[in-house]
Amino acid sequence: MSYSGLATYCNRTSQHYDGRFGYKVCKITPHYMAAAWSGKQCADYFARNTRQASSNYCIGINGDIACSVDEENAAWTSSNWLNDSQSITIECGNINNVTGEMTQATWDSLVNLCVDICKRYGFRLNYTGNSSGSLTMHKMFAATSCPGAWLEARMPQLAQEVNARLDGQTVAPSAPSTPNTPSGEKYSVGTPICTNTLSVNCYGTSKILKGDWSGTIGRVIKGAKYPYRVDRNGVAIGWTNDAGIDTDPHTPVGTTQSSSEAIDQILHEGSYVTSVHMKIGNQGLKKIGDDLCCYLSQLGGWFPIRMVDKVPNSDGYNDNVLHTTNAVVYVTRIRVDAVNVQKNIVKIGGIWVDPTPLTEIA
Ligand SMILES: [Zn+2]
Structure with a gap:
């Protein structure tokens, strides 16, 4: 059994884990608890709860780190057995359950734990915005908003801070920066919007749907033809652009698009x-x-x-x-x-x- 020496508490009695099916640890997946818990509270919750969920580590709002599932085992965290088999999963406490905002103490412990994991397993954090990178998010695998807009906007910063520490560089005090809109794009992740245009991909090379949809911007790809991914209830329904958007969210009128808007437009023939x-x-x-x-x-x-x-x-x-x-x-x-x-x-x-x-x- 192994766990990070940074953990100050262990409750490894959760039943919800598997071996790693022969996979090596090569990824980290931070999650949000959507609760202002300590790490201990979260680990104790996983130990007694009947929900089929667990996590390797839990970091509380005061920065305490608790171990729940040994690193030799895949926790049931990311709704995807391959990711869980390859990843150390980390639940993080939040002071805002909607945005998933963390305290500075939680952020600092997350950075420290990531550095420790990367050093021990010999990899760097690479955030690609999809599941191919070594820093992944729950929402890449399931219809969830986890890890929340606050952490999602800071995933590149997390990778950068951890890698700088691995390189031995000193990083300026790690105050998480204010989420910003990628330059050139008008709207940022988390903005509620209404749009009359949806493309099934950000390049707009396939079918463009016209209708009336509301949702929240889940991702921004700078410079893309349709740079904004529109999410509803944590599920991507398509991509849109400035011309399609008005910022007054409302319930779409009419039912002509009700069936097509429900489909996850990210799925397409051949995927x-x-x-x-x-x-x-x-x-x-x-x-x-x-x-x-x-x-x-x-x-x-x-x-x-x-x-x-x-x-x-x-x-x-x-x-x-x-x-x-x-x-x-x-x-x-x-x-x-x-x-x-x-x-x-x-x-x-x-x-x-x-x-x-x-x-x-x-
Ligand atoms: Zn999650």
Whole structure:
């Protein structure tokens, strides 16, 4: 069992972890607690809670670091087994549950812990804005706003401060800077907006939808044709630009776009996806055609078990009986064969499903 010497408290009785499936630690994923807790409170919560969640470390609002899951194990934190297998995950306390704002003490401990982890495993923090980097975010894998707009805006700064420390440079006092709009772009991450234009990608090379959407800017790509990613309830619904935006959020009128706006426009034909963890339903298993299927309500119905994998240690896993229910599964890496924007469904493995639990992977 190993954990950082920076931790001042350990409660490693959470049941919710796996081994690392042979993966080496090469990433760090900071999360937000959306609570003004101490690290100890959070680790104790993971130890007793029945929610299937955990984290390697928890940093409190006073900067205390608690260990919850040993570094040899993947905690269940990021809704993505590959990321959790490769990452040390760190829950951070917040003084604003909406923006995810942290105290200076939490920020300093996060920087210190990241430096310690990077030194011990021999990697640097590389923030690419997607899951290919060594500094990743929960929202890259699931429909969540975690780690919150405050930390998301500071991910490049976190990488820069940690790498400067690894290089032995002195960094100016690490006061987190005020979130800023990338130069040239009018709106910044976290701004609520309303728009009449959505593109399925930031380059605007595919279909441009016209309608009426409200949401929050989730990401800004400087210089892109459609630089603003529009998120609703933590899910990206498309990209827009200055011409499409007015800043008066309202409930869209009319229903003509209601089905197409719900689809995660980031998913498109040819992309590869996996899914968040899903509990199978109570209906047992059913043979449909040649396939033995389980009921996955989040995907919209019966789905072949040959295309899912079980999450180790979930109920029903050890006795290998999927139809005992409560087994937790996820869709393994699969190609999106087709997208039907009008019906808000995508085709994977020859079957049309609800795209909500799907998340694009490299
Ligand atoms: Zn998270």
